[in-house]
Amino acid sequence: MNARNKRLPEGGRIDRSHSIEFSFDGKGLAGYRGDTLASALLANGVTLVGRSFKYHRPRGILSAGPEEPNALVTLGTGGRREPNLPATMLELGDGMAAESQNRWPSLAFDVQSANGLFAPFLSAGFYYKTFMGPTRRSWKVYEHFIRRAAGLGRAGTEPDPDRYEVRHAFADVAIIGAGPAGLSAARAAAAAGARVVLIEQDFLLGGQLLAEQSDSVAASWLGQVEAELESFETVTLMKRTSAFGIYDGNVIGLVEQRNQDCPPYSGQARQIVTMLRARSVVFATGAIERPMVFPNNDLPGVMLASAARIYLNRFAVLPGRKVIVATTNDGAWRTAFDLAKAGAEVTISDRRTTIPPALAVEATRLGVAVRTATRILDLRGGHCVKRATLKGPDGRFEAACDLVCVSGGWSPTVHLASHLGVKPRYREDIGGFVPGAFPANQFGAGAMMGIHATADANEDGHRAGIEAASFCGKSAPVPAPSKLDLGETVTTPFREVPCAQGGKAFVDFQMDVTTKDIELAHREGYESIEHLKRYTTLGMGTDQGKTSNFPGLSAMAALRGATIPETGTTTFRPPFTPVAIGALAGRATGHHFKPFRRTPMHDWHLANGAEMLEVGLWMRPWFYRRSGADVNEAYVAEMRHVRQAAGLMDISTLGKIDVQGPDAAIFLDRIYANGFAKLKVGRARYGVMLRDDGIVFDDGTTTRLAESRFFMTTSTARAADVLSRLEFLLDTAWPELRVAVSSVSDEWAAMSIAGPEARAMLAAAFPSLDVSNEALPHMGSYEGEWRGRALRILRLSYSGERAYEIYVGATAGEQLWSCLLKAGGPLELKPYGIEALGALRVEKGHVAGPEIDGRTTLDDLSLGRMVGQRSGFVGDVLRRRPALLAHDRQRLVGLECMEDGKRLRGGSVLFRPGEKAAGHGWGRVTSVTFSPERDRYVGLALLAGDLATEGSEVVAVYPMKAETVRARVVSPIFLDPQGERLRG
Secondary structure (H helix, E strand, C coil): CCCCCCECCCCCCCEEEEEEEEEECCEEEEEEECCEHHHHHHHCCCCCCEECCCCCCEECCCCCCCCCCCCEEEECCHHHCEEEEEHHHCECCCCCEEECCCCCECCCCEHHHHHHHHHHHCCCCHHHHHHHCCCCCHHHHHHHHHHHHCCCCCCCCCCCCCEEEEEEEEEEEEEECCCHHHHHHHHHHHHCCCCEEEECCCCCCCHHHHHCCCCCHHHHHHHHHHHHHHHCCCEEEECCEEEEEEECCCEEEEEEECCCCCCCCCCCEEEEEEEEEEEEEEECCCEEECCCCCECCCCCCEEEHHHHHHHHHCCCECCCCEEEEEECCCHHHHHHHHHHHCCCEEEEEECCCCCCHHHHHHHHHHCCEEEECCEEEEEEECCCEEEEEEEECCEEEEEECCEEEEECCEEECCHHHHCCCCCEEEECCCCEEEECCCCCCEEECHHHHCCCCHHHHHHHHHHHHHHHHHHCCCCCCCCCCCCCCCCCCCCCCCCCCCCCCCCCEEEECCCCEEHHHHHHHHHCCCCCHHHHHHHHCCCCCCCCCCCCHHHHHHHHHHHHCCCHHHHCCCCCCCCCCCCCHHHHHCCCCHHHCCCCEECCCHHHHHHCCEEEEEECCEEEEEEEHHHCCCHHHHHHHHHHHHHHCCEEEECCCCEEEEEECCCHHHHHHHHECCCCCCCCCCEEEEEEEECCCCCEEEEEEEEEEECCEEEEEECCCCHHHHHHHHHHHHHHHCCCCCCEEEECHHHEEEEEEECCCHHHHHHHHCCCCCCCCCCCCCCEEEEEEECCEEEEEECCCCCCCCEEEEEEEHHHHHHHHHHHHHHCHHHCCEECCHHHHHHHHHHHCCCCCCCCCCCCCCCCCCCHHHCCCCCCCCCCCHHHCHHHHCCCCCEEEEEEECCCCCCCCCCCEEECCCCCCCCCCCEEEEEEEEECCCCEEEEEEEECHHHHCCCCEEEEEEHHHCEEEEEEEECCCCCCCCCHHHHC
8 A cells, every 4th residue: 555545455345346437626536336535535645625614724534424524525517516515425426526625726725725824813703893894884895805705615507407306205113324223223113013214324324333344243233134124025225315304293304315326317316305204203313423622633634533443444444554543432442443453553642541441451452552641732734634742641742643533522413303392411421412302202222312332222222113113003023133242342431621722723623613712702702502603603514513513512611610501502403414405496496396377378379479478477478579579679569559450468367256145246345445336237347455554455357247246357466365365354354244256267268359440350250249339338248158158258458449358268268369360360450468568558557566566555556536435445444544645655657758769667766857866766667668659768657746746857767777867757648548549
């Protein structure tokens, strides 16, 4: 094994017959099937893998699991680019291309590493203090630089081409974690007759057993239990699957990663989110080893002792030759012994004064140097640790090293168990938090309950599996657990309290939080552990402080002179590990996320050159390409044609509500601001609804079909809201009214003919129908049949022209549409889109969504005369509030552009001539169109004060395009103010 190649010639759980080519920062490297990216990098001698968040210090691989704070990489390119992935959790795949992050111009030489020189100015609370001063405008100076420096990896900006899925599954017993406790629990629950799902985030089962040598007793036991579980038809093994959250009803959020060696192909999901509903849950999530805190403890080459053992025995990688194992407990000694057996020169630095005799005997046998009551004072090195300064009973001394394995104890992984409110409780004997009282359908086992000896964890998992199955009513006889005893010694660990020291001693590696930052937070009053987290950013990285939380709270407890239980922990919330947004969305993207609706004439529109536009949930014709090259040219041409001849518009998207019952007229009289009780059968009326607070809610027309039956139409955008409102009022305010309301929007295809020739075209399409002004006057209606289908014709107009709305059964919509165009062909009937429709209604001064925006009243919209002296309708009382009647409120006006070659724009802010254009001005432009009638741009606006007088001049400012245009206030009705066209 040369200096760069750290792979041992034999051993491990890798497949040496299958070599894998991959790259890191563009350099080609090789590994084996069964490697992770982290193990393959270590095998190739790569120690520097990233840079820290704030100081851009060199960082190496610290762990071997999801707690990894340093080795974050970006995989993929283009739409598949995904940042901030722990190299420790990436199964090595053929052609994998990984990039390091948070460095420029290269990982080896990072310009921003100079940030370390400014450390006194980048301490805890730096961002908060920067935002505050020294002047109010200082942030404008800092913002550019801070935003460029923020973040770690960079996500791709192109659409993700891969598929994701969301599935649902069910189980009697769900077991999270496939270490010795989880495996024993699964075996026992399955034998008891339960349907079991075993969830493991790794691509191999075994948990910490994978740190044992491949020819050990543990490996034999693991193979036997795995084979036994695979023989059960009622057991589902979910590898490469992380449980990211526990929710009400024992719903477990799972995300499955596809094997990196099998890249997604057409039809296969890249990641799968499964919502698993389990009757009972066993948490066997293990424990996370804590790093130790001392100056320069973040150098590449500093690694958790358990991780070093995993890389050695699972991946056959010897991460160092001259090794110092710094520990406070028995567990790290097993790492030291295995490293010595592999040929490393090992020194153990144990903070305890006494150690179990069996460990001392084994250390002597293997030639491991042991120094008790000894701690590391400092480390030195650049891109890799080289020397350590230690202090023991005999004073300070130095030692050369290329690997420092640290173990500050173990933190049970209580995160998932806490998601539903199970409060962690502190156990002094293990120096860590374990879950408090579980609900009846949840159980804990193994290291996450503070049981670290493998034999005991095995027994505890067996017990938990039986209890979980019993809760589900499964009680078949269960054989005794297979014995597994690895002979670990477990003694009370020494709890080392991190304190501020000479150099940078890091508590949170990812967020660059040091002991001095915690001391500063305490000095400035941020003593609560939740305040400490937010002030220092401790535990706020992608790792969520899995290795830093306990050292951080331990340090704060010492500064406060409080106990660990008194100091408490931060709140653990989902997700336990980061989850890609694409995985959570699954297939619910684009129109699968927000499905769109098609009118019955949709296919005809597409076949005849319509440019479609998504309007709410509907696809509607925006304009027809036969009318012009772009929307601006086309809508004006379509407007002109409607004004000169006639146009046909698809209005099927209108909300349509059937209102029936003996009290229907009374009901409508209460929900509309204008009266409907006296509306005659066969007549329609325009109506406006108010909210309870007196603000306009929606408008539309309602036709009386019979004494106790009405046909209501609403705006497209508010159809669902109006129906919900009607149902709410009938259920709560007036349950005594005998009225039923039902949406019939999908039952009817609707189209409108508008223009001077509309009557002639209608007569041509329905030759047996009398469409004269006397038989079908303005706001009149007709009910009949067309080719055996129900037919309704309403004469009403929003365009200012004579117009008819025609309703027919949805399945006959396209047929009638084509029939109308054919009959109106000699009179040049043409379809037009919603851009022209909106422009026509602006010329007529008819208010719509931009004006009915949830802030305007009837009086603001010049509709107050519709109400007269009526009372008793929804919103009547609060619409009379003085603030809503104030004379200086903005009200509806028309605007006419005064400058040739310029245009008004919707959203423009209105000011007085010569006034500085700052703030909200005196009003805003709500709707705009080019008016062929006026040969200029006109618009509707809401304008306050004396400026709302016809003849006044205003300046319309559109900041987004830095445009300013002069405009004159005119009547909002630009066309036919007497209504002669639509009534003729």
